[in-house]
Amino acid sequence: MSDQYPLFALSEEHQEIRKAIREICDAKIAPAAAAVDEEARYPQEAHDALIETEFFAPHVPEAYGGVGADALATVLVIEEIARADVSASLIPAVNKLGSLPVQIGGSEELKKKYLGALAAGQGNFSYCLSEPDAGSDAANQKTRAVRDGDFWVLNGVKRWITNAGVSEYYTVLAVTDPSMRSKGISAFVVEKSDEGVSFGAPEKKLGIKGSPTREVYFDNVRIPADRIIGEEGKGFTYAMQTLDHTRITIAAQAVGVAQGALDYALGYIKERQQFGKPIAEFQGVEFMVADMGMKIEAARQLTYAAAGRSERGDKDLTFFGAAAKAFASDVAMQVTTDAVQLLGGYGFTRDYPVERMMRDAKITQIYEGTNQVQRIVMARQLLAGIQSTL
The missing domain is CATH 1.20.140.10 (Butyryl-CoA Dehydrogenase, subunit A, domain 3)
Structure with a gap:
């Protein structure tokens, strides 16, 4: 009977992951949660603890320097951090959100460079999809990317971007063929240091005050052509x-x-x-x-x-x-x-x-x-x- 109808439970490995991250949360994250909220500041204590213990971006595959946590292990990490402080849980959650397009569609060179940097804790990775007129209607993108020789030039505004200004890396959705609607949208990796990238003031929010939410502005941001993620039009x-x-x-x-x-x-x-x-x-x-x-x-x-x-x-x-x-x-x-x-x-x-x-x-x-x-x-x-x- 038990062979035909197996019991579903966490493996020993997953249980150990839960135990390990809970200990980190109790020691380093929970004690700072009230102050992070009160001061509306980024949870640097959590950031540092997660890098130190390799829970910063646990989803990154081992091939790119990560620990290669499976989807359930990543869920356990985020669940336990959110139990202590939801703002802090956005660090591994948004690192996965921002970098997953690279993992899904990026070239091998792009994966090595940016997933490797993320795994090494060299910077957070944000996701730039939403715009002033593209919230639930996510295909209604206005940000444009125009090819110019060996470069792409980006112009536009992204809104409600989690960890904007803190993150070093951004997956940005932009229109490359306006006539094709969703099939004319491509994805790119933009770096915080790229000339023309700037940020709005932090939003004054009801909750998750420890995770900055800001607009991101692209003013003639010129990036190498190989920073496109996958195929043009597949973004x-x-x-x-x-x-x-x-x-x-x-x-x-x-x-x-x-x-x-x-x-x-x-x-x-x-x-x-x-x-x-x-x-x-x-x-x-x-x-x-x-x-x-x-x-x-x-x-x-x-x-x-x-x-x-x-x-x-x-x-x-x-x-x-x-x-x-x-x-x-x-x-x-x-x-x-x-x-x-x-x-x-x-x-x-x-x-x-x-x-x-x-x-x-x-x-x-x-x-x-x-x-x-x-x-x-x-x-x-x-x-x-x-x-x-x-």
């Missing part, structure tokens, strides 16, 4: 393939922050007394934490299942990536809100971490495609008959 394809994989990392963030909020709330309700007994003994509170735990575990299992599909490249990855991201982020928003409720007035203050977790959780419903867009993606997959039957 949008690479971008969408990337999101199929990286939406799962957003699901991991959502699971992590939800778990962090539940962990804190459980400790609080066992200590907080009203009417002569801990509030954890009241049935209404018990029902709340039961629902919180149940939904987190459902989100976690869906996220891990999606990670497996990411690693294998299954045909239903698009559905599972969208489903994991939408479900887990909805759970994160509900669980963190409930955690604030369980702490009562204390939960509404910055003296306790659950209000930060609630603010941080909100973005998981928005970035890398709003949950409304995720539902469109899922529906189209279902209507096309693409869904797992296992």
Whole structure:
């Protein structure tokens, strides 16, 4: 019976990865999380600790100097960091988002140069897709790239770029043939130091205040022709393939922050007394934490299942990536809100971490495609008959 219906569990190796990253989070990341949020500053403590322990960009293959973590291991890393600080979890998450187009479509020379630099911790890697008029309508790009001999010249504006200004490297989507809409979009690697690259002021955000979000400006940015990623006109394809994989990392963030909020709330309700007994003994509170735990575990299992599909490249990855991201982020928003409720007035203050977790959780419903867009993606997959039957 057990051979026919195997039990699904983390391997010993994956369990060790979780243990290792949790120890780093407890020692180096969690203690700075409140200050990072309060000061709206980049979590340099986390950055340095992740480079030191090779969790900075764990997805980079061994062939390019990385540790070659599989999709599930990468999810575990991001989940555990988000449990301590969602802002810090964007370091490995966005490094994967920014560099994955290079890994998917880039030349061998491009992979060696930029994946190698990322693996060595020489700089973060950001993803420049969104524009003022190209949010959910991501194909509506205005940034242009024009060929000029052995160079490409880029002009345009990108908006909502995570870790902009901090990152050294940027995957930039730009129109190379305006007549072809999405098939006329190409992808390029741009470096922070390239002449003509500049940044807007950091956005003043509700949450993830430790991760700078800025506009990126390209003013006649002239880059070598070999910095194009893959084939001309394939950029949008690479971008969408990337999101199929990286939406799962957003699901991991959502699971992590939800778990962090539940962990804190459980400790609080066992200590907080009203009417002569801990509030954890009241049935209404018990029902709340039961629902919180149940939904987190459902989100976690869906996220891990999606990670497996990411690693294998299954045909239903698009559905599972969208489903994991939408479900887990909805759970994160509900669980963190409930955690604030369980702490009562204390939960509404910055003296306790659950209000930060609630603010941080909100973005998981928005970035890398709003949950409304995720539902469109899922529906189209279902209507096309693409869904797992296992």
